[in-house]
Amino acid sequence: xxxxxxxxxxxxxxxxxxxxxxxxxxxxxxxxxxxxxxxxxxxxxxxxxxxxxxxxxxxxxxxxxxxxxxxxxxxxxxxxxxxxxxxxxxxxxxxxxxxxxxxxxxxxxxxxxxxxxxxxxxxxxxxxxxxxxxxxxxxxxxxxxxxxxxxxxxxxxxxxxxxxxxxxxxxxxxxxxxxxxxxxxxxxxxxxxxxxxxxxxxxxxxxxxxxxxxxxxxxxxxxxxxxxxxxxxxxxxxxxxxxxxxxxxxxxxxxxxxxxxxxxxxxxxxxxxxxxxxxxxxxxxxxxxxxxxxxxxxxxxxxxxxxxxxxxxxxxxxxxxxxxxxxxxxxxxxxxxxxxxxxxxxxxxxxxxxxxxxxxxxxxxxxxxxxxxxxxxxxxxxxxxxxxxxxxxxxxxxxxxxxxxxxxxxxxxxxxxxxxxxxxxxxxxxxxxxxxxxxxxxxxxxxxxxxxxxxxxxxxxxxxxxxxxxxxxxxxxxxxxxxxxxxxxxxxxxxxxxxxxxxxxxxxxxxxxxxxxxxxxxxxxxxxxxxxxxxxxxxxxxxxxxxxxxxxxxxxxxx
Amino acid sequence: xxxxxxxxxxxxxxxxxxxxxxxxxxxxxxxxxxxxxxxxxxxxxxxxxxxxxxxxxxxxxxxxxxxxxxxxxxxxxxxxxxxxxxxxxxxxxxxxxxxxxxxxxxxxxxxxxxxxxxxxxxxxxxxxxxxxxxxxxxxxxxxxx
Numbered sequence: 001x002x003x004x005x006x007x008x009x010x011x012x013x014x015x016x017x018x019x020x021x022x023x024x025x026x027x028x029x030x031x032x033x034x035x036x037x038x039x040x041x042x043x044x045x046x047x048x049x050x051x052x053x054x055x056x057x058x059x060x061x062x063x064x065x066x067x068x069x070x071x072x073x074x075x076x077x078x079x080x081x082x083x084x085x086x087x088x089x090x091x092x093x094x095x096x097x098x099x100x101x102x103x104x105x106x107x108x109x110x111x112x113x114x115x116x117x118x119x120x121x122x123x124x125x126x127x128x129x130x131x132x133x134x135x136x137x138x139x140x141x142x143x144x145x146x147x148x149x150x151x152x153x154x155x156x157x158x159x160x161x162x163x164x165x166x167x168x169x170x171x172x173x174x175x176x177x178x179x180x181x182x183x184x185x186x187x188x189x190x191x192x193x194x195x196x197x198x199x200x201x202x203x204x205x206x207x208x209x210x211x212x213x214x215x216x217x218x219x220x221x222x223x224x225x226x227x228x229x230x231x232x233x234x235x236x237x238x239x240x241x242x243x244x245x246x247x248x249x250x251x252x253x254x255x256x257x258x259x260x261x262x263x264x265x266x267x268x269x270x271x272x273x274x275x276x277x278x279x280x281x282x283x284x285x286x287x288x289x290x291x292x293x294x295x296x297x298x299x300x301x302x303x304x305x306x307x308x309x310x311x312x313x314x315x316x317x318x319x320x321x322x323x324x325x326x327x328x329x330x331x332x333x334x335x336x337x338x339x340x341x342x343x344x345x346x347x348x349x350x351x352x353x354x355x356x357x358x359x360x361x362x363x364x365x366x367x368x369x370x371x372x373x374x375x376x377x378x379x380x381x382x383x384x385x386x387x388x389x390x391x392x393x394x395x396x397x398x399x400x401x402x403x404x405x406x407x408x409x410x411x412x413x414x415x416x417x418x419x420x421x422x423x424x425x426x427x428x429x430x431x432x433x434x435x436x437x438x439x440x441x442x443x444x445x446x447x448x449x450x451x452x453x454x455x456x457x458x459x460x461x462x463x464x465x466x467x468x469x470x471x472x473x474x475x476x477x478x479x480x481x482x483x484x485x486x487x488x489x490x491x492x493x494x495x496x497x498x499x500x501x502x503x504x505x506x507x508x509x510x511x512x513x514x515x516x517x518x519x520x521x522x523x524x525x526x527x528x529x530x531x532x533x534x535x536x537x538x539x540x541x542x543x544x545x546x547x548x549x550x551x552x553x554x555x556x557x558x559x
Numbered sequence: 560x561x562x563x564x565x566x567x568x569x570x571x572x573x574x575x576x577x578x579x580x581x582x583x584x585x586x587x588x589x590x591x592x593x594x595x596x597x598x599x600x601x602x603x604x605x606x607x608x609x610x611x612x613x614x615x616x617x618x619x620x621x622x623x624x625x626x627x628x629x630x631x632x633x634x635x636x637x638x639x640x641x642x643x644x645x646x647x648x649x650x651x652x653x654x655x656x657x658x659x660x661x662x663x664x665x666x667x668x669x670x671x672x673x674x675x676x677x678x679x680x681x682x683x684x685x686x687x688x689x690x691x692x693x694x695x696x697x698x699x700x701x702x703x704x
Contacts, residue, residue: 118585118586118587119586122586122613124586130586130613130615131586133585133586133639133642133643134586134587134639137637137638137639138587138638206588207589207590246591247591248591335591337685338686339665339684339686340686372665372685372686373667373668374638374667375638448594448598451591451595452595452598455599459688459689459690465686467686468686469688478668484638557610559593559609
């Protein structure tokens, strides 16, 4: 009799003698326990759920820092280097944002993460008619290199790593960063950081796109190729699942859509760049959400890591370990914040942050408790940093690598997520890849459906939300909210007008012409855009050139 | 267009049918809430004109007139609600469009009060049950103040 047979026999005996009498007296709370993905959770997990299913340790897990990286991308993980504490921040003018960055660094943040306002993300200068309402609201206004200079006043660009959430105008904004660094004598080759540059997810969920998908893919690809050759320490893309989750995607959808996007980027760079996969793959990075459903989230991160390693090794023939590593940033799930009893959000985000850490994240943003109401205040963002510091310095969860590896439940969940995500990826492949799938509205529809189902479950009380459908309080506590000073707009616009007047107009016109020529032909867009930024062309002007050539995207409205 | 005093956005005529507009006003792309609301209204028997993202006040007013809707629903999560909605209401008055406006999104409590004072029919923040959303649209259509 094998050990597994013995276990089966033991379970039969236990069911009869131990379990059944208890169930008779104390029935369980629910007939079925489901994960957020909808997997039915068993009462207890045993080796029958791992080895019992023909599971092989080396094949499924291996060791950290080695294929298939299920247990983590580095052999020592947080024993060696902690994750980067990186709060997404930026609002108002360059001066406001500079002050917030200095504050964050002073309380122990270890990396910067830049939030840009919507006009910047959509290629509009702040004096554009539609831009006017939004200047400085959800991020810093960045119409020219001048603003970048002010944001980084007194911040050592050669030491700090900077992440930028910018996509449709990623080359323009990264060029501003490079231009400021070079003006301080810092070579772009030493700059460390990440640019999101993930346009595909904009069409699926985030909606900050400008051009149609095909030229946008060429734009994103040009950045990846340029960075691979000139900025070896820069992550040229952050392929994002976070926004899918925020828009309603289930965990398996989040993994599948993200990896399907990643496949599309790799295919495009291989085609356009004629580069060996190992030349750029190590600088592809990822971004996921962390929800409160602890174990399924941890499983999600582990499954994503294993799947990416397999895709890179088997499908794209990567040889180097670093090309197969799914390195990722995590943000706690904004959609799970409630406006009701906002302090309870601190408890939620702590659990979510724990999921990210137990899932092996490389950097982390913890949402602030007041963000269902407004941008965070200094006080609330400090608590977000402190949540991370408590996990890092007090909890002990960082002392060993992948502490949940080998948990029968977590391994079973990891396998379940993986299996379901592969099925979704197969469906996207069947449709002809992600660009095509987006054009026919497939991921958009799946996400909208999942979002609606979630809401109905909350309405029916099947998904309990403290303060919303259980433990509701009539009186809501007042909290202080951050308001962006409307004078910001004047300041930004005046500075922009001055810059437009004082620059060498000839030089700007020539630079913009070069961008047009590159866009119409095959030349990489990065060098002419960098040159235009240095000549003080504005974001709106550069984006305007591309808009004229490529047109704008009108999304099919799916709900 | 019906005659209108041009003063208030909540004095409304009896609608012929349950026809409403849902739009993302401004440049904000967070459309989960707007889509869920559009779908819930549709499932509750409303005819929903869903405009999608990146709509200016002009776009919304033009579509509302063209589609002859009984309620205008706009969603904003970028913090620019005060100015956007103020301009929307102003433009509606100018064009004689006299239908209730419902605002959804991330709206701090004090701003919600101010919006209502300005003439917004209802403000629905995060966590509002769909039942309440549907009720608000129904009441708005019936002209209940």
